[in-house]
Amino acid sequence: MKHYCETKSTTDLTRKTLALVLAGGEGRRLQDLTRWRAKPAVPFGGKYRIIDFVLSNCVNSGLRKIGVLTQYKSHSLIRHIQRAWSFMRYEVGEFVELMPAQQRVDKDWYLGTADALYQNLDIMRRHTPEYVMVLGGDHIYSMDYSKMLLEHVNSGADVTIGCIEVPRMEARGFGVMSVDKTLKITKFTEKPADPDAMPGKPDKALASMGIYVFSADFLFQKLIEDRDNLNSTRDFGKDIIPSVIEGCKVQAFLFVDEMEKPIYWRDVGTLESYWKANLDLCSIEPELNLYNRDWPIWTYQAQMAPAKFTFDDEGRRGEAIDSLVAGGCIISGARIKRSIIGSGSRVHSYSLIKDSVLLPRVEVGQNCRIQNAIIDKGTVIPPETIIGEDPIEDAKRFYVEVESGIVLVTPEMLGQKLHALR
Numbered sequence: 001m002k003h004y005c006e007t008k009s010t011t012d013l014t015r016k017t018l019a020l021v022l023a024g025g026e027g028r029r030l031q032d033l034t035r036w037r038a039k040p041a042v043p044f045g046g047k048y049r050i051i052d053f054v055l056s057n058c059v060n061s062g063l064r065k066i067g068v069l070t071q072y073k074s075h076s077l078i079r080h081i082q083r084a085w086s087f088m089r090y091e092v093g094e095f096v097e098l099m100p101a102q103q104r105v106d107k108d109w110y111l112g113t114a115d116a117l118y119q120n121l122d123i124m125r126r127h128t129p130e131y132v133m134v135l136g137g138d139h140i141y142s143m144d145y146s147k148m149l150l151e152h153v154n155s156g157a158d159v160t161i162g163c164i165e166v167p168r169m170e171a172r173g174f175g176v177m178s179v180d181k182t183l184k185i186t187k188f189t190e191k192p193a194d195p196d197a198m199p200g201k202p203d204k205a206l207a208s209m210g211i212y213v214f215s216a217d218f219l220f221q222k223l224i225e226d227r228d229n230l231n232s233t234r235d236f237g238k239d240i241i242p243s244v245i246e247g248c249k250v251q252a253f254l255f256v257d258e259m260e261k262p263i264y265w266r267d268v269g270t271l272e273s274y275w276k277a278n279l280d281l282c283s284i285e286p287e288l289n290l291y292n293r294d295w296p297i298w299t300y301q302a303q304m305a306p307a308k309f310t311f312d313d314e315g316r317r318g319e320a321i322d323s324l325v326a327g328g329c330i331i332s333g334a335r336i337k338r339s340i341i342g343s344g345s346r347v348h349s350y351s352l353i354k355d356s357v358l359l360p361r362v363e364v365g366q367n368c369r370i371q372n373a374i375i376d377k378g379t380v381i382p383p384e385t386i387i388g389e390d391p392i393e394d395a396k397r398f399y400v401e402v403e404s405g406i407v408l409v410t411p412e413m414l415g416q417k418l419h420a421l422r
Contacts, residue, residue, distance in 0.1 A: 024071030304328030
């Protein structure tokens with residue numbers, strides 16, 4: 001068995017690794033945010049797209065051979081990747097390669113996460129990797145994948161699964177791993193009603209982060225076996241992973257810091273989780289640090305002027321408190337509090353934006369009050385509009401999430417045909 005140590009550069013390992021980003025999910029729980037775009041293409045944090053985080057993790061970790069598997073409503077995602085990630089140099093073995101469903105095997109689109117990889121088996125083999133890292137394209141976090149790759153190789157595992165410690169009953173929405181004291185996975189259960197606890201931690205469970213490292217030949221063999229299984233749903237969590245627990249070495253990799261505390265990781269698959277993850281960035285010391293020069297989050301951004309704040313009159317003062325305001329914005333005599341204002345947006349006089357997420361190029365008219373809201377890209381909010389104060393009135397025009405009360409506003413809800421089909 002090969003054994004690598006920290007003192008040896010991990011460059012040798014990362015060069016032999018192919019990273020595959022699964023970016024084809026529909027993202028239905030994000031409601032109209034994914035009506036016209038794939039979930040990984042949803043804007044986040046004022047200037048980024050969700051997929052920028054996993055791709056930045058790859059590049060910053062030294063993984064420069066990356067495939068992005070796309071499917072539903074992929075145009076804006078493909079356009080973004082072409083604009084933001086074209087700096088890779090293929091002639092020196094670097095690339096971000098788009099891999100849409102091409103029906104090379106049969107006439108089906110991707111039937112599941114495992115099928116997506118199987119349909120690109122010839123492409124994977126052509127790159128001759130020794131290891132394959134499979135990643136979800138819709139989570140927010142910063143992670144050095146080379147550490148997980150190193151642990152995978154040194155443990156001699158066939159598969160290593162990235163996992164994070166969560167309160168036990170919160171794990172019901174995830175794939176949950178049962179492990180022994182050596183972190184060998186003994187059972188993998190998809191969204192269990194009663195998750196197994198961690199050894200020595202009865203109130204905690206290990207949730208899958210949707211990150212897998214495979215030894216390449218092992219993965220190829222299992223993909224073929226899964227394809228031949230007529231009862232398979234072609235899914236990693238439901239089929240591939242449970243099938244390899246017995247008889248194979250499957251290890252868990254804990255996503256923790258030097259003090260063995262869980263590191264920031266968020267699944268932004270619902271409106272509430274998406275809204276919360278955005279507003280997490282507004283904290284004085286956010287757990288996810290966008291200002292870390294040693295771990296930049298790469299993206300495409302148009303050339304825009306700096307954000308501008310105008311007027312300093314009583315009741316008409318351009319200001320933003322505990323907020324992120326992206327480039328190209330003009331806050332004209334308006335007050336912003338604990339909110340994200342996306343690039344190129346305009347907020348006019350006497351308006352108040354509170355606890356809200358404005359995607360790029362939103363315009364808010366005068367005398368508006370908006371709170372606990374998500375405003376989709378390109379929406380124009382008319383003057384005097386009030387959002388987030390009366391759920392009954394909001395529900396007549398917008399989408400209101402029942403449990404959280406978060407209001408989603410899109411151009412179409414206001415009669416603005418930004419995506420007119422005719």
